[in-house]
Amino acid sequence: MASPRGAIERTLAEIGHVLEQSLFAETLSRRAGLLQALDPRVKVVGLLSLLIAVSVSRNLWVIVGLYGVALGLAVVSRVPLSAFVRRVWFVLPFFTGLIALPALFMTPGPTLWSLPFGLVVTRTGLLTALFLLARVGTSVSLALLLIWTTPWNTLLKALSVLRVPDGFILILAMTYRYIALLLGIVDDMFLSRKSRVVGRLSTADERRLLAASAGALLGRSLQLSTEVYLAMQSRGYRGRPRTLDTFSLTTRDWAWAIGLVALAALAMWLGQLGG
Amino acid sequence: MSTWMVALRRGGWTRLGVVYGLIAAWLATTAMHIPDGYLSPITAVILYALVIPFWYRGLQALRKQVNARSVPMMALMASFSFIIMMFNVPLPGGTTGHAVGATLAAILLGPDIGGLAVSIALIIQALFFGDGGITAIGANCFNMGVVMPYVAWWVYQAVGGNTPLTASRRVAAAAVAGWVAMTAGALITAIEFGVQPMFFTAADGTPLYAPYPLDVAIPAMIFPHMLVASVIEGAVTALVIAYLQRSNQAALQLNGAAPTGAAATGGLSYRALWIGLAALIVAAPLGLLAPGTAWGEWGSDEFADLGLSYVPTGLAQLEGVWGAPMADYEIGFLGNASAGYVLSAVLGIAIVVGLVWLLTAVLARRQTTTP
Numbered sequence: 346m347a348s349p350r351g352a353i354e355r356t357l358a359e360i361g362h363v364l365e366q367s368l369f370a371e372t373l374s375r376r377a378g379l380l381q382a383l384d385p386r387v388k389v390v391g392l393l394s395l396l397i398a399v400s401v402s403r404n405l406w407v408i409v410g411l412y413g414v415a416l417g418l419a420v421v422s423r424v425p426l427s428a429f430v431r432r433v434w435f436v437l438p439f440f441t442g443l444i445a446l447p448a449l450f451m452t453p454g455p456t457l458w459s460l461p462f463g464l465v466v467t468r469t470g471l472l473t474a475l476f477l478l479a480r481v482g483t484s485v486s487l488a489l490l491l492i493w494t495t496p497w498n499t500l501l502k503a504l505s506v507l508r509v510p511d512g513f514i515l516i517l518a519m520t521y522r523y524i525a526l527l528l529g530i531v532d533d534m535f536l537s538r539k540s541r542v543v544g545r546l547s548t549a550d551e552r553r554l555l556a557a558s559a560g561a562l563l564g565r566s567l568q569l570s571t572e573v574y575l576a577m578q579s580r581g582y583r584g585r586p587r588t589l590d591t592f593s594l595t596t597r598d599w600a601w602a603i604g605l606v607a608l609a610a611l612a613m614w615l616g617q618l619g620g
Numbered sequence: 621m622s623t624w625m626v627a628l629r630r631g632g633w634t635r636l637g638v639v640y641g642l643i644a645a646w647l648a649t650t651a652m653h654i655p656d657g658y659l660s661p662i663t664a665v666i667l668y669a670l671v672i673p674f675w676y677r678g679l680q681a682l683r684k685q686v687n688a689r690s691v692p693m694m695a696l697m698a699s700f701s702f703i704i705m706m707f708n709v710p711l712p713g714g715t716t717g718h719a720v721g722a723t724l725a726a727i728l729l730g731p732d733i734g735g736l737a738v739s740i741a742l743i744i745q746a747l748f749f750g751d752g753g754i755t756a757i758g759a760n761c762f763n764m765g766v767v768m769p770y771v772a773w774w775v776y777q778a779v780g781g782n783t784p785l786t787a788s789r790r791v792a793a794a795a796v797a798g799w800v801a802m803t804a805g806a807l808i809t810a811i812e813f814g815v816q817p818m819f820f821t822a823a824d825g826t827p828l829y830a831p832y833p834l835d836v837a838i839p840a841m842i843f844p845h846m847l848v849a850s851v852i853e854g855a856v857t858a859l860v861i862a863y864l865q866r867s868n869q870a871a872l873q874l875n876g877a878a879p880t881g882a883a884a885t886g887g888l889s890y891r892a893l894w895i896g897l898a899a900l901i902v903a904a905p906l907g908l909l910a911p912g913t914a915w916g917e918w919g920s921d922e923f924a925d926l927g928l929s930y931v932p933t934g935l936a937q938l939e940g941v942w943g944a945p946m947a948d949y950e951i952g953f954l955g956n957a958s959a960g961y962v963l964s965a966v967l968g969i970a971i972v973v974g975l976v977w978l979l980t981a982v983l984a985r986r987q988t989t990t991p
Contacts, residue, residue: 396754440655481655512691519695524702555710
């Protein structure tokens with residue numbers, strides 16, 4: 346029996362979702378906000394230090410405090426708060442929440458609450474679940490700040506500050522670009538197929554169709570890679586990437602870089618004090 | 621302080637079942653993308669360190685195979701991997717699931733280049749879409765971009781042997797490779813989760829990262845994957861390989877391994893796999909030396925209960941296999957319970973690797989005697 350929404354429809358919906366997400370990020374990254382105005386290298390270094398501070402903290406309040414910082418940065422960067430909070434806290438309970446739930450009862454420790462059916466919530470269990478949720482939620486929020494306030498091509502160029510080799514950055518950039526193109530191709534493939542089908546495909550047919558689409562897509566990708574190479578060659582590419590590095594740090598950038606890293610260092614120190 | 625065992629017994633085994641089902645359901649529905657916050661920074665750094673040599677190796681292989689064309693080729697293959705991960709594959713009963721696609725990438729491009737393509741797709745997911753953690757990029761790339769492709773390639777070569785590219789045996793080999801690779805990836809992921817509460821706890825013993833120990837994490841990851849995700853990975857790989865056999869045989873020769881040359885290439889990746897596994901085993905005890913953790917807080921009796929006493933009766937015999945020698949280590953000559961526990965993890969890996977090796981050796985021999 347076919348499902349109410351078949352695999353093809355779900356794949357199409359997912360493709361739409363990915364395109365929508367990158368468009369959303371593109372739009373936000375062009376708004377006039379605080380993070381958008383900063384040099385991308387400052388953002389990469391600053392937000393990654395905060396991410397590391399979240400990762401090493403042994404104190405729950407420090408993590409909560411850093412979430413507050415993330416919220417504050419979102420506000421001054423004109424990131425819509427509802428989307429920022431929803432994206433993290435509406436999704437998280439279904440994934441990390443579900444995985445953390447059994448830990449409430451399964452972690453040995455002093456009893457906090459006794460529930461019916463012999464379920465015992467331990468203090469340790471509650472703490473460990475809160476740690477996991479807070480850490481994941483805050484980390485995702487910080488990552489979103491970076492993604493939503495930086496156009497993808499500048500973000501990639503900024504990676505060079507982390508000593509990522511130029512060749513690797515070029516591959517990442519081209520991959521991102523061609524993901525968009527291939528998504529369009531797959532979207533067309535599935536839509537055109539759907540428009541020629543009356544009724545529902547059986548599960549086995551859907552599977553065959555998906556496999557055939559994947560195979561066909563591979564063929565097109567290979568063909569494209571040859572064409573892209575020829576195009577690059579005709580424009581003077583000789584196996585070595587050259588990038589136009591137009592970044593320059595202003596006093597304001599320096600101030601924020603120092604501020605964010607200092608904040609992260611403070612949080613790391615506070616986080617080691619334990620909770 | 622009560623132990624896991626006591627905590628579990630207090631509510632009876634039915635509760636364990638409910639709890640287990642919850643974890644299992646969750647883990648079966650997600651791909652193995654680890655978000656930020658599940659792994660301690662030390663684990664994350666170790667996994668970054670483990671994965672970087674493989675990226676380098678992949679880039680070298682790419683340069684050797686396609687030279688100047690390598691950049692567009694890699695970009696397109698990574699994009700392809702990204703999109704394959706988005707395909708919803710219909711399952712019986714109306715639900716759908718995702719394949720990782722690492723097996724397909726490994727079979728088509730070889731484990732070095734294929735693994736790199738998967739890794740780049742995973743990096744893009746983490747950096748631009750927030751799927752999978754940024755600190756966990758090393759872990760995710762190791763699990764899906766190193767372990768899976770190498771295991772897949774290894775199994776595919778062993779089962780597929782020297783048969784022609786269009787042999788139906790290669791379709792079967794692809795299915796087996798997908799299943800084994802996904803299961804191996806899930807096992808490694810589970811070990812990464814499982815070591816967290818052993819080493820990274822607050823002063824009072826509260827686990828700070830993924831909360832479940834090995835004896836919960838491994839069965840909770842492995843069994844649902846064996847039943848669902850691994851099956852999807854195997855089925856998708858086999859179906860695509862079958863399609864390519866019918867309509868695009870050139871794509872099957874991309875990895876540069878002609879049917880006769882398969883053994884030689886297989887040997888190379890064998891070695892890489894062993895290096896990777898050895899590194900993992902070496903890295904596991906490194907966690908012990910990590911400063912600032914309160915692992916010494918665990919009494920040896922707690923460790924015994926944590927690791928040994930609770931082995932759900934329905935579990936595979938494998939659990940018993942690696943539980944038993946551990947008991948000796950612990951009471952016997954090592955004295956240090958946590959060291960024994962790490963050894964048990966190492967032993968577990970060794971047993972799994974040994975079994976797979978035996979299986980493939982037997983299969984390979986059978987195949988050379990009856991061509």
